[in-house]
Amino acid sequence: MDPNSGTVALLETARALSAVANATGWRPRRTIAFCSVDAEEFGLIGSTEFAEEYLKVLQQRAVALINVDVGVKGHVTLLATATPSLYQTLIRAAKTVPNPNQGEVALGRATVYDSWIYYFPNDSFVPEQPRMRVPDSGSDQSTFLSFVGVPSAYLTYFCDPTIKRDCYELYHTMFEVPWTIETYIDPGYKALTAMTQLWTEIARDLSDTLVIPFDVNDYATVLSLAVKQLNVYLNSKIIPSIITTYPMIMSNLFNSSDRFTTVANNLQLVVDGINSGKKSASLRQVEMLNSRLMGLERTFINDRGLYPQREAARHVLFATSIHDHYSGTMGAGVYDSVEYYLAAVQNNDVTQQQFWLQRIEITISELHNTLDRVFGWCLNGERSALAPLSRALDNPNKSPLQHAVAGVERSKSESDQLPLADVQRPSSKKTGNVGFNGVNTAECLRDLHLLEKRRLSGEYPILNEAGLDLDP
Known part of the structure; x- marks a missing residue:
């Protein structure tokens, strides 16, 4: 669960985006970096060291950081914390992802956004925007925002917040195993698949929109x-x-x-x-x-x-x-x-x-x-x-950039001035739904659990990170 459910979503997001890139020739306008850091439980050590070590590079080039640590704590609704400039990016993405909970769909809430706005209304701010908490220091996005100044968001799938109980009572116990997720937290890995779709669409929007879509x-x-x-x-x-x-x-x-x-x-x-x-x-x-x-x-x-x-x-x-x-x-x-x-x-x-x-x-x-x-x-x-x-x-x-906005053919001389090659860019719906598979997610989670057991037993010295750079 913590953090393997988030790691699974990261790996599946990387796989899906690379599949789109290989199948269509699509490349994002901005680099997408897939990062995994260690020692979060001991004081955000890995992310803090990384942010301090690469401070200048991050200040000059980082657009945003989207963090998924515990991918699922339940299967009812999305829960998010974010800097205000990212609110609309998260909302747009949530509106494109089908609701993984059939009980919610039966109540007329067809998308992730519909359940999100229902369970987290924001009457004191903007009624059509779900309530998003102030960014906190509960996970690795903290240093990137508070020390570097990178717009950040933290996402997790949550239980019904109207029921007054701890959403995930087995947090940080020996029962954080795939069986628990499959049986109680997210049967069929539907919520985790939706989280992966959401994360992927957010990455596509931030990396590929002509002007960075901050609000x-x-x-x-x-x-x-x-x-x-x-x-x-x-x-x-x-x-x-x-x-x-x-x-x-x-x-x-x-x-x-x-x-x-x-x-x-x-x-x-x-x-x-x-x-x-x-x-x-x-x-x-x-x-x-x-x-x-x-x-x-x-x-x-x-x-x-x-x-x-x-x-x-x-x-x-x-x-x-x-x-x-x-x-x-x-x-x-x-x-x-x-x-x-x-x-x-x-x-x-x-x-x-x-x-x-x-x-x-x-x-x-x-x-x-x-x-x-x-x-x-x-x-x-x-x-x-x-x-x-x-x-x-x-x-x-x-x-000179009308073609980039309206799709007009450009000349060779103009093309040479642009940062990326002229390739067909798939729509958000195509990108957001390519290759996501609950079975793959489940198998990946089980594999990670086995790797972790072997690492703890001394069979493997480390649990390797996974990364993918889509910059051509």
Whole structure:
């Protein structure tokens, strides 16, 4: 189960995508890397070492990380945590995957998305979007997001959340064997197959869409909500009556959030217009847009960390609280500082009170400065890329990348300027349903279990990783 059900999904995703590539000649516009890291249970050691070792490369080239650790804990609905820019990517993929649970299908929930939105409604955010939790540190995506700034998501298939019980009572016991999955958790491996289909479609969408399909609007909405919640929390702790500059720094924070919302709306219109084929764009404009979108998450990284005691947690918006290293928190640097201040008040430690009050003020200002930096990052992209795009609408025939958006034949000279060969790109439905087989999944899981038993007995020194690079 943990992590072999996720490893099985990884191997089947790699096999299915390579089968599509071999059968059709398809190649993704961006490299898809299949990674497996070790020592997660001992403190995310493998993923942390990898992220720190290849920090510069990841900052320059990583688009997103989709992590599946425990592939199935049940067979009823999807459960996801994700950064806001990935919300729409996950939703689009979930709408293409048939529901593996026939009981759910009988109730009119035909796709993975239908069960997901039913069991995890999001009334306080956007009604048509399932509720996705704040990214946490429960698995290997943590370091990539909080230290590097790579947009990340974690996926698992879950039991009925309306039943108040532990979803998987046998977690981390000797009963985590294939028989348990086959008999109780996921008979027929239908949910695990659906998880693999979902993961594959997400990979295809992120790697092959002309402009990286991030949703900046969702990010702006979540940011605005986080700022409002922070203000309510600080007022509940009487902080405004203690910090004299509070009205000014919070006003600056709200203004920065509003400015980011405005520019995010404009940026998203262009991204959606190009990817839908309604707008044309030159190669240079597409590259500039992708550069802005890739760098968006990185602008939230503070190289010094949240505060002196937490240099390794560098994402000013998404990080775990010092009081809960497992769950994610939006604006953890501010919340931690408030909790430390309140503890100093209880201990009657005046020096620590003054220190943490100053940290609260500094951390709010740093969050405001970060939002201004994010706003500036998007706006610079808008001035250099979005304005020419609007002019291209008046002269669509002059766009050197019109063929990439609308499928127009291009010349040899144009083809030489593009990063990949001219190949037929299969539709998402074709890619999302090629070669998935529950029998293959079951056999793979049993093989992994046998390999692990042999490794533990000393017959094999290591359990080898599996990887595939589809970059031509």
